[in-house]
Amino acid sequence: MTFISVEFLLFIVGCLAVYFAIPTQWKWLWLLVCSYIFYGYHNLLYVPLLLFSTILDYQAGIKIGNSAKPGSRKLWLGISIFINLAVLVFFKYFNFLSSEFQSLAQFFGAPVSSFQHNYMLPLGISFYTFQTLGYSIDVYRKYIKPERHFGRYALYVSFFPQLVAGPIERGKKLLPQLRLDVSFDYQRTVEGLQLILWGLFKKVVIADRLGLYVNEIFNLSQGHKGPAVIIGAFLFGLQILFDFAAYSEMAIGLARILGVRLSKNFGNASFFTSPIHMWSQWHITLTSWFRDYVYFPLSKSGKNKWSAHLALFITFLITGLWHGASWGFVIWGGLHGLYLVFDHITVTRRNELYNSLGLDKSSSTRHLMGILAFLPFNIISGFFFRAGSVSDAMTLIGRSLDWSSVYLGAGRVGNNEVLLIILLLIATEFLNKQLGKRQIHEYLGQKPTSVRWLFYFLVTQAILLLRLSDIEKSPFIYFEF
Amino acid sequence: MKKLIRKGLLFAVIIMVPYAALQRYVITHHDHNYPKLTGQHQALITGLSREKRGISPDILQEEFGMSYTPQNLAFNSATSPYGPYYYSFLERKYLDTRAPDNFHLIGVSPVSVMNIRDSLMDGRESFDLIYKLHSVTDEPNLEYLLRKPALKVLYKEATDSFFRRAKREVHVHDNGWVEINMAQGHHRTQGPVSRSYSVSARRIRYLQKTIDMLSKTGRVFLIRMPVSHDVLQFEEGIYPGFDRAMHQIASEKSTPYLNYATRNLSYEFSDKPGHHLTGKSAKEFTHLLSKDIRAFLSDR
Incomplete structure (x- = not known):
């Protein structure tokens, strides 16, 4: 169940x-x-x-x-x-x-x-x-x-x-x-329920809806191409983030009600400025497991920083394989390993470049530039993760370069559905910015009762009114691993 | 614990009252399916979205002087192709009163007796909320009012006009007819969808079962709705023997088959390539249909 x-x-x-x-x-x-x-x-x-x-x-x-x-x-x-x-x-x-x-x-x-x-x-x-x-x-x-x-x-x-x-x-x-x-404990129960509610929203309203578009794009028989395919791969990254973060949030909420504190598994960011940033926010407990039990032993056996880089790459190949038994997952892991190695090698130079442009770490321009620079690489790796096989991934990448059709809808997922997705992502990203590094119960705990109840009202109504119809049932993605 | 229960109840009331009110308003005024999910009816119109939009029960009632209004129970190609789900639904809907001169209209088209494979439609009937409802005759149908996410219905209508730059008025009648009128020169265009079609012996069997079931309480007419030339050509491509098959079934069941698709009729369609009649054309067509049915009934 x-x-x-x-x-x-x-x-x-x-x-x-x-x-x-x-x-x-x-x-x-x-x-x-x-x-x-x-x-x-x-x-x-x-x-x-x-x-x-x-x-x-x-x-x-x-x-x-x-x-x-x-x-x-x-x-x-x-x-x-x-x-x-x-x-x-x-x-x-x-x-x-x-x-x-x-x-x-x-x-x-x-x-x-x-x-x-x-x-x-x-x-x-x-x-x-x-x-x-x-x-x-x-x-x-x-x-x-x-x-x-x-x-x-x-x-x-x-x-x-x-x-x-x-x-x-x-x-x-x-x-x-x-x-x-x-x-x-009343307070602990309320906090648990807040986490569950927020997780439910992310899953039912955001992730499932993103899945409609993604499923359409990644169905090769539909022949989608151009910007729709790129958008599909981009939205897949968000879908899996929201889906998995939702599950984790609900698990943490349930445990909290029982009086058990589980580890935070996802940060609040939906968009990542670099591979290092992404892997500090994404599936944190798995990443730290691989760091402590695979990367550190591997890197300690090496003699120089290149051994550490090789250890990092191998760790991510294994991380990819953990997700599933296919070359697509291995390639996805390997790509992220390469991205991370590149990130580590170039981080000092990039910081110098940003500083020379007058963009310090708190600069929104720098933040945006980081997101835009990393996004294409993340999208490319997403093709290998989601497509059924390496050849399917390559087919889709090829189709994404064919801009003879600029229709953004995907089959039965029309432009109005795409608009709804965009609006929901904007609303969620706005709230994520308010959250900062806090989890939802920490944020709500600092707000007056009226704000909390407004949140409960709006989020619950959104869940009830914007959930998908019975037809598009969608199990949690990470149950497949 | 008492505080939690108290606040929980308050939460439930604060959430459910506006939710239920909004759902009821939106669904009873805008949802195409809701009128088909209340009550039982003596005269039924079945089929897909062409029949849903193309046959006006009010006009039939007026033309034949019926004391009751026929009910249009056609949905769309995902929900109501002939099969076990639709058959079971119709079984629950018809009122067995055996009124004299009663008749039923069974809309037929190639898609209504074929299996369709695309990403969202494969096996879609089995997930449809309509076929999971405990009741399809309760009035009001509370289960549907609460379970169907209604806001999207409203949102879709509001944004359809914007995106398609097509001004259209949608009127959902209590008798199940969905009347859609477009501003002149405007059409609704669907995005590209790739599908494969195959004739289903099972769906044809259920079409025959539907004829048998409804024949017990009235005369049954098989109707093939008027469509554009492009749509007709497409249908002849996916199912070349369709007309022959319908003639055969009609003959076996002693049921008239009225085929308007192959006649050279000039109607307006609300979509491109031309599946669905506009409200204005639906009324004209229903008058023509009534005339043909009357002619047939008086011949007998």
Whole structure:
């Protein structure tokens, strides 16, 4: 069940009612039960897999923590990493690797059949696997002590607000909170509801509507070209940002009601002035995971700054692959790796250039110039992320250069729909500017009651009146990873 | 907790009252579908958007001196091609009173019995809100009033004029007829859409079932609406044997087939290339249709 469903509403009301009624020592058990019900609702068959991953890393953590011998600690860490990644590779990458191996073998003249399995990708496996791996590594590095309470550890892995699409939490931050010594708090509940409302708005009003246009453009059979294709790729970047940020916001809001603070996963910016800026705002918990567990180990093994650049590039290739088993995702990751390397290499020179033009860091002109400079590169990478294949991406890039037709609508998505999208983006960007670095509940907390209620009224009416019709149902994009 | 519940209730009232009021106003005045989702009716007009805009039930009532108004239950090519969803909808809508001299008009066109594949229309019927409603006869239809996002209906009309530079007046009648009058010389042009079409044996079967169902309570006429020459050529391209198929069905079901598409009639269309009659032409056409139906009925 997704967060936007009647089933989930009934589920959460029931969950909360019992949660705040039972004594603290049983709250973890009740949340654990709820989390497994939530996960099992999607597909009961994969519940044992979640449990297996939980038991494996619980045990690995205990063994690593109990052992003084470096060899034994390393062995258990290795077991945890190997088995977790093996499971992830099997479900997510096996078919891709198998068909690529077959292509390669056939290229060299070897008649090899491709073996493909029919297992569905378990929901959230990319997220909870990384969360448990992070835990094992942190225990090994002695950043945290292993969690001895199995139930609490199991809840850390399966905590339903963030189970299927993050934020990816570190053990150091989440585990202590799962003692759940909380009672119902009005202010905390209001803040949680504010986050959920804002997330709902971003998803239902903005992301879904952007998806109408994007789906039309990326349907190659429609033959769209010229500016419509460029706009489509640009809007895709916004769609995935709003869609994923919405989910994260709702997850954080739900957790807040339960008395748990999850990590911020997205900044408020919709437009980025540079690759460094983008990756400091976008899927923050995933980026920091790759930084801490892939980039730093890789870069430390190198001897100079070029090794660090190479490590950065490789990290982003892997980041791309994390998103999906296709060359399109790898190319997307690789492009962003290159962008980041270029950004790091040139940042000093660019700052000097801006300063020589009298444009300091607070200058809006400098801000705009940064956005306009980075945008085309972001759009190009977006083609590879969204298109079904590398060849489809190249076809669309080619079509985007054909300006024989300057019709901006896309099929059934007419100019008036495009205008509505623009108006909504302007309104949202205006509010984002007001937010600055604050999250919505922090911003509203500083406003008078009248402003808060006006916000509630306008946002809820927008959700009710501007949501898509039943026909264009749209699941959260990141559920596909 | 009590404070939360109190404020929650206040929030619900503050949100729902204006929402419900706005929804009711917009949908009852501007939504093309709403009149078709209330009440049951003795005489039905079925089909796609051509029939929705092209046949005036008031004129039929006047021409035949009926004590009740036929109901135009045609929607569009996404919602009401013949099939299980539309059939089930019509089953719930017709009033089985077996009035003498009652008749039903079943609009037919190639698209009404074909499967269409494009990005938004593939399998679209299964998602349509109309087919998910618990009731399609309640008056008012509260479920529809609350569930259909209404603001977009208003927004679309307001911006259509601006973008297409086409002045048009839309009047949604209670009998389901959607009357659209364009300022002279203006047309509505749709953006490029690529689709593939295939004849559906299943949809043809449901067309036949619809004829059988409605034949129990009145005389059934198959009607092919007048369209422009360009549209006719296009339809002959996607389904060359359409007319032959309709003649065959008409013969099997002892149902008259009145084909106005291939006649050389001069009507005004509100769109380019010429699918939908303007309000003025719809009235003229309905008079002609009435004359032909009367001639047929008196022959019998």
